[in-house]
Amino acid sequence: MTSRRFGQQSLIQLLGHWQQTPSRIPLWQQLAAALRLLILDGRLVQGARLPGERELAAGLNISRTTVSSALAQLREQGFLQSRQGSGSQVVIPASSTSAHRAMSSTTQLDLSTASLMAGAEIHQAYTHAMELLPSQLQTSGYNHKGVLPLRESIAQRYCLRGLPTTPDQVMVVNGAVSGLALILRLLAGPGDRVLVDHPTYPSALSAIRGASCQAVGVPLLSGRWDITGLKATIAQTSPRLAYLIADYNNPTGYCMDEASRAEIAAIAAQTRTPLVIDETLAELWYHEPPPLPVAAFSNSEQVISLGSASKSFWGGLRIGWIRASPSLITSLIQIRDSLDLGSPLLSQLAVGWLLDNSDNFLPQRRRILKQQRDDCQRLMQEYFPEWKTSMPVGGLSFWVELPGMQATQFSSRASDIGILLGTGTRFGLSGAFDRYLRIPFTADEQTLRQAFQQLQPLWSTLPENTAAANYRKIF
Template identity: 60%
Template sequence: MNTRRSGSQSLVRLLGHWQEENARTPLWRQLAQALRLLILDGRLALDSRLPGERELAGALNISRTTLASALAQLRDEGYIASRHGSGSRIVLPAQNPRVPTRMSSAQALDLSTAALSAGPEIHQAYSHALHLLPQHLGSSGYDQQGLFALREAIAHRYAERGLPTRAEEVMVVNGAVSALALTLRMMTGPGDRVVVDNPTYPLALAAIQGASCRPVGVALPAQGWDIAGLAAAFAQTSPRLAYLMPDFHNPTGRCMDGNTRQQVADLSARTRTALVVDETMVDLWYDAPPPPPLAAFNADAPIITVGSTGKSFWGGLRLGWIRASSRTIASLTQTRDTLDLGSPLLEQLATCWLLENAQHLLPARRHMLAARRDMCSALMAEYFPAWRYAQPEGGLSFWVELPGMLATLFAARAEGAGIHLGVGTRFGQDGAFDRWLRLPFTQQDNALRDAFKTLQPIWDSLNGQQNNSRTRKII
């Protein structure tokens, strides 16, 4: 069991601006809503203990009665369990229709996950894979580096994009997050620093922290990447590696240009700092394809490139890959002995077929997503004109700036209406980005319009209360 204890100041940062001034909702209920959202988002780890009531009430500047009422509400709903002398620990409720869990009803809509359902090509791919499977049944099925035909197909794609690659420089793994976790297992130890963009992909942060490493965030400027900040982080913290997402970055959607890629690759080569480059979104471009892979810009840079089928085709395939030097791949293969014995063969055969037909399959997917992006942009302009965002050139979502630090409150209210939102604080450290939302455009137009109709009065209520509060302070 995880018996770690959340620090009171850390919890205060995670909660962000949870109090709604001059609201009709009691303060204890507002706190219960904010804590419930942290639990549902995974930002409060299961089985971790909350700080003591006296300590936490003092840190939040509220009465112990208010705190006790909020904890009692969460206890009744099944989100915390308490035992005399041991404090309160985080749990998840048993299935209960009264509990407002993430997807508690058929009407609930998840606007926090940037992913698509499977298209008809997935059934075709598996049908083809089943046809080929008998010729592989005579083997053990264990292959830690992956099916040779699939590794050849992946290597061919890299070569087409400007990065010459051999099958020996590719390893097939169980998704991009598994690729990062495996790399961390090989290259890092407890307490090592890993440089990341701030904001960045939350599951990457989870993998880094799960490896007992310390993420070091480098803030992203209004546009592009902060190369000077990246160089300073390398010099000042001596990280074991850095995790970057240059192709339609998650969550901001920005794409690193060729000049910046050259600078980053040169910095990696000069400082001998290993880079893990996540190309999960690389196929989802709408106006023009991204520049060549970052590893193509400096052959001396220690760059490990990670890819996946999750966004390009379907998350249910659970298949990804690592592209690195053959020496690094050999070390990763040895490290993998402690984790698993390889990736499922049927999924590898299906992925082979998908990659062979990618030039025919991906254009239609891009066209559909570009249309949904444009519709989502039009709907935001209609329902939420105060929101600000840049039109993404690729990827699956908008990175939306709100006019105030309302993301946590807004998401807590939306949860009660059956809509789960991706709060900006999930993508940063210590509760940052509470004025941001990541909003995917993967839903169909009607579903998205219905969701916005539901969210509009919730937003107007919160935004109006904040404006009234500001007016009173000015007067």
């Protein structure tokens, strides 16, 4: 269990705008709900130690009794444990039933995760993999680089996207985040800076923190990347590497245009800054495919590509890959022993079949998702006309701008009725983006309508929204 201690300021930043004033909900219950949300989101991890009651009360400018009551409720619900002289530590309830008991509703819906259910093709893929498995049983089963048939399929996929690739340039890993962690272990060390889009994927931020590195954000502009800002940030901070999501940035859904890809590749070559380009959503486009991969604009070894089967096919397929120069792949293999000994053979064979046959089912998957995207936008306009968003051309979610700093408050109330929301603060640094939500459109229309019907009354009772409604009635 980690012994990481959250300082007063760090926890305050994570809490964001948690306080609802005026409100009929006691302040200690509001604080308990906000802290519980951080635990359920994974931003307060198992074993993390909270600041002392006196310190936290002073930082939040509330009474110590309020803090004590909030922590007592979390201990009762199984989210904290306290020992004399050791403070309070975060714990995950022993069973999901315990966690759900903290939520008052029996209806559970996770709108904090953007992922697909398994289609019929997943069963087909594993059936085919079982037929191929005997050919692998005469080996040790350990393969740090990945089985050759899968690496050939991945390389062929890159070739079809306009980036010539050989199997020697591909390494199979246990998901894209695992691949990023491996790259960080090779290229960065404790205290090093890693440049990221801002906002960006929360699990990538967790991997960067796990490597004891410091993420440095470059804000995304409206629908595009700030190339000038990125170049200036590299010059000012000298990051060890940059992690960017060029194909349907998670959470904004932005797609980097071709000119920006060429510029960023040139900047990486000039500054000798390795680029790690996350392409896990590249196959989920709804109008036209994205431009050529960023690596296609570089003749150097500075661009590393990350891919995964989890977004395009199914989250249960914990198979990802790294595309890089053969020499870098060799270096990554040499340090992999400290993380794992390879990826599951059966899943590798299944993913190979999915890649080779994706033209038979991905187009239909895109059509369904496009319809769900349109349905989700229409429902948001119907139930939450104050929300602002743009139509994503790819990916799995909307990046929603709220009228004010309301994401934490709203998400805390939603969790009380059994609906988990992805607050913008999960995707930012130092508590940024509390006026944003990420809303996935991976659920069907009926499910989303039921969720929005339950959420709308909660939204309307937030203090800022009540005041705005009263103002509209007067004028």
